[in-house]
Amino acid sequence: MLQILPLPGDGPPREAARPGRRPLYGVAVSRAIEQRAAATLPPHTLMQRAGMAVARLARAWQPHARRVGVIAGAGNNGGDGWYAAALLHRHLADVPGAAVCVWAPGGVQRLPADARWAYEAAVAAGVRTVDTPPDDAELLVDAVFGLGLARPVEGVWRDTLRWLHAQATPTLCVDLPSGLDADTGRWWVDAPVAPRGDRLTLSLLTLKPGLFTGMGRAAAGEAIWFDDLGVPADDAPTAWLQTTAAWPDGAALRRAHASHKGSRGDVLVIGGQSPGAGAGVGMGGAALLAGRAALRAGAGRVYVGLLAEARDLPPCDPVQPALMLRTAAAALGSELPQRAVVVAGCGGGDAIHAHLTDLLARCPRLVLDADALNALGPIAAPSASCPDVWRERHTRGWWTVLTPHPLEAARLLGTDVAQVQADRPGAARTLAKRLNATVVLKGSGSVTAAPGVTPIINGGGDGALATAGTGDVLAGLIGARLAALDATSPADTAAAVADAVAAHGDLVRHWTSPWPPTATDLIA
Ligand SMILES: NC(=O)C1=CN([C@@H]2O[C@H](COP(=O)(O)OP(=O)(O)OC[C@H]3O[C@@H](n4cnc5c(N)ncnc54)[C@H](O)[C@@H]3O)[C@@H](O)[C@H]2O)[C@@H](O)CC1
Numbered sequence: 170m171l172q173i174l175p176l177p178g179d180g181p182p183r184e185a186a187r188p189g190r191r192p193l194y195g196v197a198v199s200r201a202i203e204q205r206a207a208a209t210l211p212p213h214t215l216m217q218r219a220g221m222a223v224a225r226l227a228r229a230w231q232p233h234a235r236r237v238g239v240i241a242g243a244g245n246n247g248g249d250g251w252y253a254a255a256l257l258h259r260h261l262a263d264v265p266g267a268a269v270c271v272w273a274p275g276g277v278q279r280l281p282a283d284a285r286w287a288y289e290a291a292v293a294a295g296v297r298t299v300d301t302p303p304d305d306a307e308l309l310v311d312a313v314f315g316l317g318l319a320r321p322v323e324g325v326w327r328d329t330l331r332w333l334h335a336q337a338t339p340t341l342c343v344d345l346p347s348g349l350d351a352d353t354g355r356w357w358v359d360a361p362v363a364p365r366g367d368r369l370t371l372s373l374l375t376l377k378p379g380l381f382t383g384m385g386r387a388a389a390g391e392a393i394w395f396d397d398l399g400v401p402a403d404d405a406p407t408a409w410l411q412t413t414a415a416w417p418d419g420a421a422l423r424r425a426h427a428s429h430k431g432s433r434g435d436v437l438v439i440g441g442q443s444p445g446a447g448a449g450v451g452m453g454g455a456a457l458l459a460g461r462a463a464l465r466a467g468a469g470r471v472y473v474g475l476l477a478e479a480r481d482l483p484p485c486d487p488v489q490p491a492l493m494l495r496t497a498a499a500a501l502g503s504e505l506p507q508r509a510v511v512v513a514g515c516g517g518g519d520a521i522h523a524h525l526t527d528l529l530a531r532c533p534r535l536v537l538d539a540d541a542l543n544a545l546g547p548i549a550a551p552s553a554s555c556p557d558v559w560r561e562r563h564t565r566g567w568w569t570v571l572t573p574h575p576l577e578a579a580r581l582l583g584t585d586v587a588q589v590q591a592d593r594p595g596a597a598r599t600l601a602k603r604l605n606a607t608v609v610l611k612g613s614g615s616v617t618a619a620p621g622v623t624p625i626i627n628g629g630g631d632g633a634l635a636t637a638g639t640g641d642v643l644a645g646l647i648g649a650r651l652a653a654l655d656a657t658s659p660a661d662t663a664a665a666v667a668d669a670v671a672a673h674g675d676l677v678r679h680w681t682s683p684w685p686p687t688a689t690d691l692i693a
């Protein structure tokens with residue numbers, strides 16, 4: 170579960186531009202904030218505050234830990250560790266059998282000024298330094314790398330992190346789990362980090378985007394804490410973190426006594442290739458899941474246009490008989506594409522390719538998912554010139570939402586999954602800019618990006634969503650959210666899409682059964 174809890178003295182959370190959001194700051198802005206604050210404060214104040222915050226959380230989290238091992242790097246992240254060690258040593262001074270030690274595998278010869286000051290404070294306090302890993306520690310403090318890591322970890326540091334990540338000891342990570350890229354969520358160590366319940370991360374001064382996407386959530390552990398070190402920041406954020414879903418609002422729908430089904434917005438799903446159309450491969454379930462999700466989320470009327478012959482249509486969806494089924498050809502031949510938000514591609518298979526141009530030319534509000542994204546490939550290719558049908562969408566002020574998972578995004582970008590995952594915010598931004606569309610790059614920490622809009626990283630959702638069909642549910646939710654939306658500025662569209670992504674993540678937040686939910690369970 171994600172927790173971002175201010176420590177005592179942290180003050181109330183700063184104002185976010187929209188409810189349920191917190192600002193995230195990348196390395197460059199975080200360093201600018203740090204330098205600005207340092208210029209007005211007595212020397213070493215920020216490191217002192219950082220060390221105090223680390224020691225305070227360590228004591229609150231593991232009050233009975235008597236043997237504490239701090240692993241200190243060669244930069245200021247290590248400095249935070251040294252100063253925390255000094256405070257913990259003082260706190261444990263009278264406890265029998267207690268010991269605080271620091272292991273600094275890179276030595277202390279070339280510490281930057283702040284870290285040297287913290288090191289000297291630790292030595293003066295009587296903290297023991299050790300030359301070997303603290304194998305008997307009851308609490309480990311990971312102060313190896315923070316903001317300064319932006320390249321592969323090798324040599325002695327790789328060995329250090331491999332040792333650290335193999336420990337089953339409760340571990341408090343200072344600022345960032347060592348190995349994580351603060352900007353991107355990329356993991357710079359050539360060994361994976363196991364997700365563990367007894368690991369915490371205390372983010373200092375700012376919350377960083379990398380903590381919440383890519384490998385961030387898995388590496389940061391059970392909870393992410395935040396201490397702003399008493400430094401208010403109102404800089405433009407690098408990205409927003411969406412912490413809660415403000416949608417759907419069932420109570421507001423009920424209060425709207427004068428509403429009717431036509432006022433709640435229509436959604437048309439196009440997809441669900443029939444086995445006949447798809448050489449024996451049927452995917453009708455995907456379109457039904459999207460349609461059911463849209464209905465569950467409050468769309469007034471939901472139509473499902475199946476990629477099938479009329480004779481192959483089921484009479485109704487027995488789970489949600491309120492869905493209106495028809496063939497994709499009949500749906501696209503009607504006035505529905507102009508009126509409804511069209512969600513295209515869920516289970517679309519190869520059969521969706523034949524409809525792509527029609528969809529682009531006739532649907533002012535279009536969500537492209539799954540196979541529709543694959544069909545879009547030639548249009549999106551980096552070398553492709555923008556076809557008229559795509560250009561006209563923008564001229565007319567029509568909007569398009571793309572919801573790729575990393576492989577679909579890689580195909581659209583002409584790259585591979587590893588490159589996409591190495592910088593998820595960057596990949597989402599590039600795709601959004603290239604196609605002038607709102608893009609949701611799905612996966613751990615889904616990123617919603619749109620041209621000229623600050624990206625939004627979803628803080629909810631977890632591994633329980635990693636099962637077939639949950640993406641179809643998301644596509645349906647996005648359709649329903651957009652169908653209820655009047656305004657269509659890029660920022661409003663992106664915010665609405667991010668609302669749906671957050672609501673999707675919330676579907677698993679309160680799931681308590683030991684059995685993971687299926688996509689159907691999410692909207693049961
Ligand atoms: N200076 C201050 O007053 C403050 C510093 N803070 C702490 O300082 C951290 C940032 O400190 P730094 O900028 O020194 O950065 P780090 O301490 O994160 O890392 C820098 C050190 O790691 C080395 N390094 C980087 N990548 C490496 C790699 N792949 N392999 C081997 N060595 C590598 C660098 O050569 C340098 O020695 C923050 O994350 C935070 O923990 C904060 O507490 C805020 C206050």
Ligand SMILES: Nc1ncnc2c1ncn2[C@@H]1O[C@H](COP(=O)(O)OP(=O)(O)O)[C@@H](O)[C@H]1O
Binds near residue numbers: 574629630632641643
């Ligand atoms: N580990 C995870 N953490 C958070 N969300 C996840 C995780 N794995 C998958 N998801 C979410 O589940 C959905 C899966 O979508 P997708 O891969 O398109 O599946 P499908 O096409 O089978 O429906 C996306 O919304 C994605 O963000």
